[in-house]
Amino acid sequence: MKLVKRQLFKRQITLPEIGEVGQQKLQNAAVLVVGCGGLGSPIGVYLAASGVGKIHLVDFDTVDITNLHRQVFYTLDDVGKSKAAVLSKFIQKRAPYSVVSYADKPITKENIFEIISEFDIVVDGTDSLPTKYLLNDACVIKNKPLVYGSLYKFDGYVSTFNVLQKDGSYSANLRDAFPEMATDIPNCEEAGTLNSIVGMIATLQVNEVLKLITEIGKPLTNQLLIYNSLQNTQLKMKLNPTFLKDKIEKLYKIQTYFDEACTSQNSDWQISPEILKQQLGNSNIELIAVLPNLKLPFEVHQTIPIQHFNVDTIEVDFTKTYVLICERGFNSYRATKMLKEKYPALHVLNLSGGISSYVN
Helix, strand or coil, X not given: CCHHHHHHCHHHHCCCCCHHHHHHHHHHCEEEEECCCCCHHHHHHHHHHHCCCEEEEECCCECCHHHCCCCCCCCHHHCCCEHHHHHHHHHHHHCCCCEEEEECCXXXXXXXXXXXXXCCEEEECCCCHHHHHHHHHHHHHCCCCEEEEEEEECEEEEEEECCECCCCCECCCHHHHCCCCCXXXXXXXXXXXXXXXXHXXXXXXXXXXXXXXXXCCCCCCCEEEEEECCCCEEEEXXXXXXXXXXXXXXXXXXXXXXXXXXXXXXXXXXXXXXXXXXXXXXXXXXXXXXXXXXXXXXXXXXXXXHHHCCHHHCCCCCCCEEEEECCCCCHHHHHHHHHHHHCCCCEEEEECCHHHHHHC
């Protein structure tokens, strides 16, 4: 090991449990990080700083000003740029012994197997439930360990799924904790989150990856760690591996893992911020926010949270044009699509890019 390299990782190599052998294992490892937001961005940086030799970042999203309070490796100058590209560039400057690549397109059922095939470990840094289940099921089918992390307000969840055991079996996976994909759990945009819990869960995920690679300590297998940042409490929920590979293979064939945020939106159902500004005050415009507590520069006529958006209970007026609004245009598009499917003749438009585009 070159002198400069040894100096860079000196504090880590000094640990007898790591040493130069462990450091070389890190150098030889290849890790896929899916999601470059609150979880994925620190995960990528810390893994590279630890000496992981190959890191691939995947995220289709761009940096938004609302990201910056918790996604601390981005700056105001990065707003509007590809998260994966910006993060890759940052890591390359920070970690000269890591080869970093990136893709700024979403992971889908069509490309998932090809993407994960080259990597020893997959890390879930996403906030999309369909993507989490897609990653889990693909990793089970292809025998890849998956380091899982998720957030809800002040709570964080961490586990290491699908690890090969000494008896040849594999440890529990996401479906052993949550067999069915929930449809009513709000994401960070809807529920909010505190930046400190995001960083805590991200570094816990990094810790799991480092243990797996260096083969020290005890990974969080067959258990789900749940941490509450307000009370500083944690518990570990035991998991039994009952959703085995053959069962998940059958599920995989019939599930679409469809995520609205990762798909293109119908341009005919959009209204730009500029056009909406011109039409504010028009009596034929009905404004509906689909997230509570949005900071809006105008009054809306209704607020119907997306998790309670039931088109069967909404009274509509076919003489009006409905404009649906959220933070970034994803949840409002979901609501737009629901209304259009119920009432094809109704004039419904989604505020393109959400209120964040309107005010920027």
